[in-house]
Amino acid sequence: MAKNLPKVTPTFLILFTILSFSTFSATGKNHSFSRTLSPAKLGLKREKLSHLHFYFHDAVGGRNPTAVRVAEAPMTNTSSTSFGGVLVMDDPLTEQPELSSKLVGRAQGIYASASQSEVGLLMALNFAFMEGKYNGSTLSVLGRNTILSAVRELPIVGGSGLFRFARGYAHARTYTFDEKAQNAIVEYNVYVFHY
Ligand SMILES: *[C@@H]1O[C@H](CO)[C@@H](O)[C@H](O)[C@H]1NC(C)=O
Ligand SMILES: *[C@@H]1O[C@H](CO)[C@@H](O)[C@H](O)[C@H]1NC(C)=O
Ligand SMILES: *[C@@H]1O[C@H](CO)[C@@H](O)[C@H](O)[C@H]1NC(C)=O
Numbered sequence: 001m002a003k004n005l006p007k008v009t010p011t012f013l014i015l016f017t018i019l020s021f022s023t024f025s026a027t028g029k030n031h032s033f034s035r036t037l038s039p040a041k042l043g044l045k046r047e048k049l050s051h052l053h054f055y056f057h058d059a060v061g062g063r064n065p066t067a068v069r070v071a072e073a074p075m076t077n078t079s080s081t082s083f084g085g086v087l088v089m090d091d092p093l094t095e096q097p098e099l100s101s102k103l104v105g106r107a108q109g110i111y112a113s114a115s116q117s118e119v120g121l122l123m124a125l126n127f128a129f130m131e132g133k134y135n136g137s138t139l140s141v142l143g144r145n146t147i148l149s150a151v152r153e154l155p156i157v158g159g160s161g162l163f164r165f166a167r168g169y170a171h172a173r174t175y176t177f178d179e180k181a182q183n184a185i186v187e188y189n190v191y192v193f194h195y
Helices: 005-027
Strands: 048-059 067-071 087-095 105-115 121-129 138-145 152-160 167-178 183-193
Touching: 048 105, 048 167, 087 121, 138 167, 152 183
Parallel strands: none
Antiparallel strands: 048 087, 048 183, 067 087, 087 105, 105 121, 121 138, 138 152, 152 167, 167 183
């Protein structure tokens, strides 16, 4: 018995260490500022996929502009791609291509000319919805918009309200562009996963 003890003890100790380590890993470490939570605690049920379709009205010119230039580089005016120009927008989103059709929300944010070789915008904005059950909910967009391409894809990086935990993408297609007035109507198809 006494002879066997030294042989058993190291084996037992190793086993004990492995077992307690895996138990600890499974429950995870508790921190004073974070903890793991079951999705049900936040009322999250099944994730769903939604498709939203609307028209975006961007008016840089005219009497009531909805996008205003707030910054530029000395070269912006002479650059063929307006490189360095930064605009802030508060653009209406409507159900139909006509501006007079039902307002579903507004696109609020910034776009900047971020390419020297083509017209390529960095877009950082929120779609703030104002219609029906989505009133008060938002989707956040951060992406690249080469406005002369037929279809541009912009990532949806998050959302709020009914769009909490949202992720997905938007396809933008220019519907009309009035070069003289610098006004554009863009059709948006947005696909998002959310709860
Ligand atoms: C972490 O904290 C929770 C709640 O305070 C407790 O139930 C759980 O046992 C703790 N887990 C560990 C590994 O300490
Ligand atoms: C660029 O053009 C705009 C409008 O014509 C003008 O207001 C602005 O001062 C110009 N900026 C520079 C840096 O030349
Ligand atoms: C959206 O919500 C705001 C604030 O709660 C409210 O004033 C407004 O009437 C609502 N709009 C629609 C179209 O329901």
